Amino acid sequence: MKIKKFTAASMQEAALLIRKELGNEAVILNSKKINKRKWFGLLKKPAVEVIAVLDQDFLEKKTAEKAAEPKQTSKSPVSSPKIEEGITPQMPAQSEPGDFSAYQSVLPESLRKAELLLDETGVNESIKTSTMKKILQFSVESGGLTEENVVGKLQDILCEALPPANKWQEPIHSKYIVLFGSTGAGKTTTLAKLAASSLLEKQKKIAFITTDTYRIAAVEQLKTYAELLQAPLEVCYTKEEFQRAKELFAEYDHVFIDTAGRNFREQQYIDELKETIPFESSIQSFLVLSATAKYEDMKQVVRRFSSVPVNQFIFTKIDETASLGSVFSILAESKIGAGFITNGQNVPEDIQTVSPREFVGMLCR
Ligand SMILES: Nc1nc2c(ncn2[C@@H]2O[C@H](COP(=O)(O)OP(=O)(O)O)[C@@H](O)[C@H]2O)c(=O)[nH]1
Ligand SMILES: [Mg+2]
Known part of the structure; x- marks a missing residue:
């Protein structure tokens, strides 16, 4: 695509210049009347400023479309104002x-x-x-x-x-809900929010499993939420314990699974996840990303987790960032939708679903 600004005494003169510079297929993007100063700015001379564009890709597309159409008219391939009339290019240098x-x-x-x-x-x-x-x-x-x-x-x-709307806003519907992601992203807090909503709004029978056994505090944190919600919690160190917990919770509607908050760079963490958690159709899995993280870091987490089946993203800490540009870029590139976004530390209130259009509205706020 070539874009150029031309100034000339009249539209006719501008059109001639555009045709000479860009050819007959150039179209005028914008034109306005200006006053050109002569003689050290003492005299004003009326002139026009015209921005013209020549888009080869667009022309090729149009030509192909025309060729495919049944032959009726043989009009110009573009509908925008065409160059009919010529000038002095102000920007002779061409851009890539x-x-x-x-x-x-x-x-x-x-x-x-x-x-x-x-x-x-x-x-x-x-x-x-x-x-x-x-x-x-x-x-x-x-x-x-x-x-x-x-x-x-x-x-x-x-x-x-963005990924299509049907990849967003899926309610919690599977038996097992698992959250993974890097340390401090907000997995445990978000899991508690999701579990509380299922219990309080939908009166579901809920239970918790945690495989985050690396830190005592992590278990304690989930235990507190489980007690508040009067829901059972099983702490699982091995695959066998996980299997037993699943049997124990056979009668429950939803089992919310918290995972270790280890550094996402550790491949071992991902391998352990895959080994412990049976990724089957009755699992809804979410990759939790903090909206405050840098784009490159988020991208690296997504890449790391690409071997794990991720149904949707959850973006946390939306309240802590002024720009959603990185989140947008991750969504646009990965083609995975956002199931939920979280915007505060309050459990269970600070969580919501969002449509692609609403998200774009937030991005452009
Ligand atoms: N401002 C804000 N803080 C959050 C949000 N979600 C989680 N947090 C905080 O982030 C910190 C880490 O959360 P946690 O659930 O322990 O992360 P985990 O290590 O991934 O399990 C805690 O202080 C949470 O209160 C959110 O949406 N907004
Ligand atoms: Mg945690």
């Missing part, structure tokens, strides 16, 4: 396709607003570039975006980049 920072000074106001909004979300560079490319494409296709409708369009495009 997709390098939007290079286009920044020539983008129309509405698209600059989109770029600013995207910057504020903190999404990673590749998502930013692909989103800008799509919004630019749409702008060319639809004959321009106003500053009013650019936000809606941006949110639509961001929404499309």
